Amino acid sequence: MIDSAIKDYEKAGWYSDAAKVALKAGMTERAVEVYEKAEMYDLATKVALKAGMTEKAEKLYQRVIE
Numbered sequence: 001m002i003d004s005a006i007k008d009y010e011k012a013g014w015y016s017d018a019a020k021v022a023l024k025a026g027m028t029e030r031a032v033e034v035y036e037k038a039e040m041y042d043l044a045t046k047v048a049l050k051a052g053m054t055e056k057a058e059k060l061y062q063r064v065i066e
Contacts, residue, residue, distance in 0.1 A: 006021050028053075
């Protein structure tokens with residue numbers, strides 16, 4: 001149910017809302033994916049760091065500074 005809501009938000013282009021729903025549902029990795037898809041690398045990096053996904057955060061940080 002939650003995943004379908006996230007997909008609906010993505011289809012509508014509301015990536016920020018989709019990521020927020022994923023975060024509220026505890027789907028941190030999914031939220032990072034949504035932010036990446038929307039090219040919101042700075043937000044994806046922050047979420048990844050908070051979740052302890054340091055390797056992922058490093059890769060995303062590289063995209064931010066490019």
